[in-house]
Amino acid sequence: MCITLGNTLGAVIGFLLTTLFNEEEMLAWGWRIPFIIKLLMTGSVLGIAVFGGLAPLIFTWLIHFFATPKAPALYVFGCALLTFVAIVAYLYEGKTKVKLTKVTGLLRRFAPRNDE
Numbered sequence: 001m002c003i004t005l006g007n008t009l010g011a012v013i014g015f016l017l018t019t020l021f022n023e024e025e026m027l028a029w030g031w032r033i034p035f036i037i038k039l040l041m042t043g044s045v046l047g048i049a050v051f052g053g054l055a056p057l058i059f060t061w062l063i064h065f066f067a068t069p070k071a072p073a074l075y076v077f078g079c080a081l082l083t084f085v086a087i088v089a090y091l092y093e094g095k096t097k098v099k100l101t102k103v104t105g106l107l108r109r110f111a112p113r114n115d116e
Contacts, residue, residue, distance in 0.1 A: 013037060 013034060021030045055075070062071035 010034075 017026065017030055017033055058075055059072040062075060063069055065071070066074075
């Protein structure tokens with residue numbers, strides 16, 4: 001399942017990049033974008049490892065500490081609340097909707113230029 005998902009995600013990213021940028025832009029600086037995406041995904045994988053991988057340990061500790069089998073609901077609620085706060089902070093940070101054309105324009109602005 002994960003291999004298929006990774007291959008599909010890679011194909012979608014490749015398709016989007018080759019659609020949004022021409023060959024010259026891809027060779028000059030566009031090839032760096034997948035590596036930036038990988039760095040962002042590495043952070044999310046670490047988050048999953050910390051919050052998901054440690055869940056059984058945390059659930060066991062919560063059950064023993066609060067002496068009720070319903071205690072893991074606190075952990076789930078806390079993670080959901082933290083996610084909600086992060087999403088709201090992200091959405092209200094710019095107070096505007098970012099369009100795809102603005103993102104590609106921003107990437108082109110920071111791209112290295114060949115001043116000859």
